[in-house]
Amino acid sequence: MFNRYNRLQGWSNSPLTETGMADAERAGRKLASVSFTAAFCSDTTRAQITAQTILRCNTASDPLPEPRSDMHFREQCYGYYEGQDMAAAWWAAGAPHGAGTYNEIVERFGLGASRDFLHEADPFHDAESDGEYWKRVEGGFAIIAADEGVHDGDDVLVISHGNTLLSLMHRYAPQGYDLSERPRNGSVTRIDFDTSKPIDEALSVVAYNE
Template sequence: MVLHIYAVRHGQTYFNRYNRLQGWSNSPLTERGLADAERAGRKLEGVAFQAAYSSDTTRARATAERILDLNQASAPRPTLRTAMNFREQFYGYYEGQDMGLAWWAAGAPHGAPSYQGIVDEFGLGATRDFLKQADPFHDAEDDQEYWRRVEGGFRLLAQDGTLRDGDRVLLVWHGNSLLSMMHRFAGDGYDLSERPTNGSVTVFDYDTAAPFERSIEVVSYNQ
């Protein structure tokens, strides 16, 4: 069974606006964030979704509900299902902190005092491992912990008995998670120095029968 997943980054929040790390913590959508959700909804209003999922964070749920409200093609309207598996990575002690300061704390001991510096030198997975090391409580998710949780979310999709081969699924998700998927599964031709914008749509084909490492094919990014 192959599912066509339309993954939308939630609308802008106040933490996004203030350049603060926002994983499991929440801040409300800004006026611009509400407009992001509206724009995504208009873009997807003609797509017939057979299911709708989102992170259980309020910013993702609010974005998803607005997209479904505007959808003209899904009949009946899918019930939104939420799961903690689709949350953004957990930043632990650094939740809500200024991004520049947090990534300096994570990367400076390794000679890479910025998020992009860590990615360029060590790979995206190292951003999670280094942040967990820097966390005085070691609560932040490392790369292995993060992917174990996310893979559980995709298993929920694979086990959804209402879905059939070729169905379309709305998934409202998070920026760093979408970027992580691209780093793991995208081929050449994508500019991954560009983070997914709030309200953007990224499309994946998900082969539910394949091992996870070979289950995702990127169709489009950050549209």
């Protein structure tokens, strides 16, 4: 719902709209023939419903995995700026550094700076810094790697959030992807995760924003 109002939506739990439900159904149809060994999702309601909807459409998994919810798969935490107008929040973060919009912050200083600037601007400093953010996200991949039921070559469903997906692309994608286009709600991105390697080398992007 916050997307409709152009408000920051990280750890806050606004509900899926009818469009959001349709996005989940579309993703479910696209992935219906994929046999998933395991499924993980953010513990926000919108992610949990999306995971349940995708798995309900699935005809290939036997048995059908139960999605495991965990806070490590959440979107970035925007702290004091949760639910606030995006333009106003990014102005507060970037203007002291001479960048008045989110895109300008990223273009001039990088995606990591957008998190650090918002953390700095947050009067409570609850918005995640870049370091805090990646420590949590890497914890999510550690949870997947520790699952004894998942083996080399298995397909695993992970439901997270748009800015987290974009952040993974900025960090791990090879050249050639247009990252000025944000991932669409309900889109599918495929990532290979080699659990034998350290996390900085373990992820490689196969396809983005399908």
